[in-house]
Amino acid sequence: MEETKSNGKTVQSLNDVTVMFAGDSGDGMQLTGTQFSNTTALVGNDLSTLPDYPAEIRAPAGTLYGVSGFQLHFSSSDIHTPGDSPDVLVAMNPAALKVNLKNIKEHALIIVNTDSFDPKNLKIAKYDSNPLDDGTLEGFHVIHVPITSLTTNALRDTNLSIKEITRSKNFFALGMMYWLYNRPVEPTIEWIKQKFAKNPDIAAANEAVLKAGYYFGDQTELFTTRYSVESANLPKGVYRNISGNEATAIGLVTASELSGLPLFLGSYPITPASEILQYLSTYKNYGVKTFQAEDEISGIASAIGASFGGSLAITTTSGPGLALKAEAIGLAVMTELPLVIINVQRGGPSTGLPTKTEQADLLQAMYGRNGEAPVAVLAASTPSDCFHMAIEASRIALNFMTPVILLTDGYIANGAEPWKMPLIEELEKIEVKFATEVEGFFPYSRNEKLSRPWAKPGTPGLEHRIGGLEKANITGNVSHDPDNHDLMCKLRTEKIQRIQNDIPELEVDGPSKGDVLVLGWGGTYGSIREAVDRVRKSGYKVSQAHLKYINPFPKNTREVLNNFKHILIPEINLGQLARIIRSEFLLPVIQLNQVRGLPIKSVDIQNKILEILGGNNGK
Amino acid sequence: MVNNIDVNEVKLTAKDFSSDQDVRWCPGCGDYSILAQVQRTFPDIGVKKENIVWVSGIGCSSRFPYYMNTYGFHSIHGRAPAIATGLKISRPDLSVWVATGDGDLMSIGGNHFIHACRKNIDIKILMFNNRIYGLTKGQYSPTSEKGKVTKTTPYGSIDYPFNPASLALGAESTFVARSLDRDPKHLQSIIKRAADHKGTAFVEILQNCNIFNDGAFALLTDKETKADHVLVLEHSKPMLFGKENNLGIKLDGFRPVVIDINDGKHSVSDVWVHNEEDHHPIRSFILAHMTDDPKLPTPIGIFREVIKPTYDEGITEQIENVTKKKGRGDLQKLLFESNTWEV
Numbered sequence: 001m002e003e004t005k006s007n008g009k010t011v012q013s014l015n016d017v018t019v020m021f022a023g024d025s026g027d028g029m030q031l032t033g034t035q036f037s038n039t040t041a042l043v044g045n046d047l048s049t050l051p052d053y054p055a056e057i058r059a060p061a062g063t064l065y066g067v068s069g070f071q072l073h074f075s076s077s078d079i080h081t082p083g084d085s086p087d088v089l090v091a092m093n094p095a096a097l098k099v100n101l102k103n104i105k106e107h108a109l110i111i112v113n114t115d116s117f118d119p120k121n122l123k124i125a126k127y128d129s130n131p132l133d134d135g136t137l138e139g140f141h142v143i144h145v146p147i148t149s150l151t152t153n154a155l156r157d158t159n160l161s162i163k164e165i166t167r168s169k170n171f172f173a174l175g176m177m178y179w180l181y182n183r184p185v186e187p188t189i190e191w192i193k194q195k196f197a198k199n200p201d202i203a204a205a206n207e208a209v210l211k212a213g214y215y216f217g218d219q220t221e222l223f224t225t226r227y228s229v230e231s232a233n234l235p236k237g238v239y240r241n242i243s244g245n246e247a248t249a250i251g252l253v254t255a256s257e258l259s260g261l262p263l264f265l266g267s268y269p270i271t272p273a274s275e276i277l278q279y280l281s282t283y284k285n286y287g288v289k290t291f292q293a294e295d296e297i298s299g300i301a302s303a304i305g306a307s308f309g310g311s312l313a314i315t316t317t318s319g320p321g322l323a324l325k326a327e328a329i330g331l332a333v334m335t336e337l338p339l340v341i342i343n344v345q346r347g348g349p350s351t352g353l354p355t356k357t358e359q360a361d362l363l364q365a366m367y368g369r370n371g372e373a374p375v376a377v378l379a380a381s382t383p384s385d386c387f388h389m390a391i392e393a394s395r396i397a398l399n400f401m402t403p404v405i406l407l408t409d410g411y412i413a414n415g416a417e418p419w420k421m422p423l424i425e426e427l428e429k430i431e432v433k434f435a436t437e438v439e440g441f442f443p444y445s446r447n448e449k450l451s452r453p454w455a456k457p458g459t460p461g462l463e464h465r466i467g468g469l470e471k472a473n474i475t476g477n478v479s480h481d482p483d484n485h486d487l488m489c490k491l492r493t494e495k496i497q498r499i500q501n502d503i504p505e506l507e508v509d510g511p512s513k514g515d516v517l518v519l520g521w522g523g524t525y526g527s528i529r530e531a532v533d534r535v536r537k538s539g540y541k542v543s544q545a546h547l548k549y550i551n552p553f554p555k556n557t558r559e560v561l562n563n564f565k566h567i568l569i570p571e572i573n574l575g576q577l578a579r580i581i582r583s584e585f586l587l588p589v590i591q592l593n594q595v596r597g598l599p600i601k602s603v604d605i606q607n608k609i610l611e612i613l614g615g616n617n618g619k
Numbered sequence: 620m621v622n623n624i625d626v627n628e629v630k631l632t633a634k635d636f637s638s639d640q641d642v643r644w645c646p647g648c649g650d651y652s653i654l655a656q657v658q659r660t661f662p663d664i665g666v667k668k669e670n671i672v673w674v675s676g677i678g679c680s681s682r683f684p685y686y687m688n689t690y691g692f693h694s695i696h697g698r699a700p701a702i703a704t705g706l707k708i709s710r711p712d713l714s715v716w717v718a719t720g721d722g723d724l725m726s727i728g729g730n731h732f733i734h735a736c737r738k739n740i741d742i743k744i745l746m747f748n749n750r751i752y753g754l755t756k757g758q759y760s761p762t763s764e765k766g767k768v769t770k771t772t773p774y775g776s777i778d779y780p781f782n783p784a785s786l787a788l789g790a791e792s793t794f795v796a797r798s799l800d801r802d803p804k805h806l807q808s809i810i811k812r813a814a815d816h817k818g819t820a821f822v823e824i825l826q827n828c829n830i831f832n833d834g835a836f837a838l839l840t841d842k843e844t845k846a847d848h849v850l851v852l853e854h855s856k857p858m859l860f861g862k863e864n865n866l867g868i869k870l871d872g873f874r875p876v877v878i879d880i881n882d883g884k885h886s887v888s889d890v891w892v893h894n895e896e897d898h899h900p901i902r903s904f905i906l907a908h909m910t911d912d913p914k915l916p917t918p919i920g921i922f923r924e925v926i927k928p929t930y931d932e933g934i935t936e937q938i939e940n941v942t943k944k945k946g947r948g949d950l951q952k953l954l955f956e957s958n959t960w961e962v
Binding site: 038041042044187231234235236237238239240241242250253254257262264266283284285286287289291293294295297298301302303304305306307308309310311313327328330331335420421422423424425456457458459460461462463464465466467468469477478 | 638640667668669670671672674675677684685688689690691692693694695698701702703704705706707708709710712713730731733734934937938941942944945946947948950951953954955957958959960961962
């Protein structure tokens, strides 16, 4: 931490900061957070975000359950999580303060919009007295800013309505934060100009308020210190900020290009997966066909139809939708058609927590079908990894003629991070060969991968029938023969197992032998990584392995696991991967489970690792 | 080209459409006739065999694709219209047909059916309506008449049945027709017309299940009774029926009534003239609901055929327009079009 003086104010250099913007669900906190993230990315910090918003679109104003928050962690070094606890809380109303107070750091900086702390809002937030003057905030560094009236002052010469004026107040908060953390306002001004191109009055107002917020920071006596976070030392390359859902959508278009197959997406809107359908529906000039189906079942059924017709077929959903698609996934297993099913997991069961994250669909993905119905199961680990895993899911589906379930989750789908973009020409092509030869064609003959031929309608002489009834080996005719059914069940299982030959081995970060291996899958990657880094910094030896291929597991998984005395598996469920690892490898594993609708805190993983290591063990 | 689909060069026969699989319906089942009429018609619909796909769901009728020597997909219960939809949208060059039954389409698949109609997906749906669940051995179906005694309704069904033609019209299907398994010539002509239609074509085929619901349509198919109980709809022709062809349907306001054109009080000029292209669906609904009144004959033929752009035409056009405007997509550009920075 360095201090210098500038403009009569101290400039403090920080390694990393976690900021939480919180307000009503109508206050524009997601927009504010996204703008701050994008600007922060442009100045070269590493970052990780956690949008956390209610399921209600516009919950009643001022309520505790209507609070929408956007947490952002940025740093001058490599980081992996949106931060366990904020260093800074921007609270636009009493409810936002109340909801977040228990989570922020000791001595955190709190910037409050004092205008909203009136008796009405205090009552709705269930405060008996005003927390700004009753001692509740003792120990915190609180800055009182009348954001609403300052916004109104900045716009008093305009013709905008009071409603329009107060709606701009998030830009005041944003401007203030830009000043406080030494970020430029220009990228947001550019964005405002584009976004409100059709409404120049609103654009001008937002710009004026943003600047007012910035200058307020500079001129007021309230802030004595401003902070700077230097650019992170990231690998060379061209970067952009990307969310998991956008990365998934771009990954799918890329897979379409790499395979030379047209992309078909059959999908039904569901939180938090809808964005993938939205993004793909804008890529018409890539030949992408999106079909917003009448329900989840039609989403997958239409994709199966498109797959039969020779497209790269996709369906996207979240947990409850995956349940509805189960029977159709079985059909794709039986007909051995390539299909990518993307499940952006959310809190369950039932409707559960639609806008919150969870990892509790792993067993559903693995086993949630009637009969012996094995499918490949993959999981993305970070927002940008969704790009890579969407291509991997497509590659495996096409090469092995099988449905593949790709699991992401609400946290990595909505969260964003800087992404070093690949060069498309450097990506490996996905080889697809359709059957065309009449001689020797049998719909259920198999190659060395045990994959059957893909003969699409329109090919003369290869007219054949497939379906959900058991198939006779090789001919594909309907068969009720007991031995044949036994053989086909085993062939389908063996085919999935052979995917092992086509996927990378499980890598271990840290020593390949030792006392503790932290084994994770999916969106917990960042939390685990940060915990492991911290434990190592204090001198302990600990290793990390992260599974991106779960069915089948990478070939060397047993070998990796056998090299450690203890295996710790942190999951946002009640122990689903732990259950699979135990049954597959007969190994005792230690679980760390939280189902709070939020990423697991690194500090909790860190404490668990230390508990297992016990005192100085391994130091 | 017919409907964007490559036409035949070689003249095929019914036999060319027969697969190598043994047909396994019960002896005497009405499905045999439907299969035969399809196989007889298909050489004349002008589509190459390899460009035809039959999609089905679950039920007796859904075994249909196995017996057709075209591409075929025997899928899961109720989902045939959805699978056919994805296939047709992704492959507008194919002629996509759905074989389904009253349980498969009107019950478990009801949602997919109405939405396929609403979107005018260019698929042809042949629904074999025997008013019973056959494959599960005799439970009542969504088209079984009220009061019907079956294995699951030992004291009579209390359900009101669907009127399939009315449902299809209500869902805005652009082609709605009805035919009979035991009227081969008529069925062939309707299949041909369905094939020629561009858009969702719905054909209800009244089909006898001789095991679980024998004689359900006897009045319409028996030599003695059919002339007095079947009204054959023909475009721009008066709606006449009866052994002597002397009975006609007169439209009394919204109410169809039977008149005798030889009774001295009426003449053929009083008889309602069928217009299958009628832009407003109200008269088509009246025709569909004639089965509600036992005094009226059951219409067969084409209730309505209207032309509007299909879904696959819409999506193709949109792709062309956007590509024209934005240029063919460049992935590398897509990645770089957002705010980027270099390290």
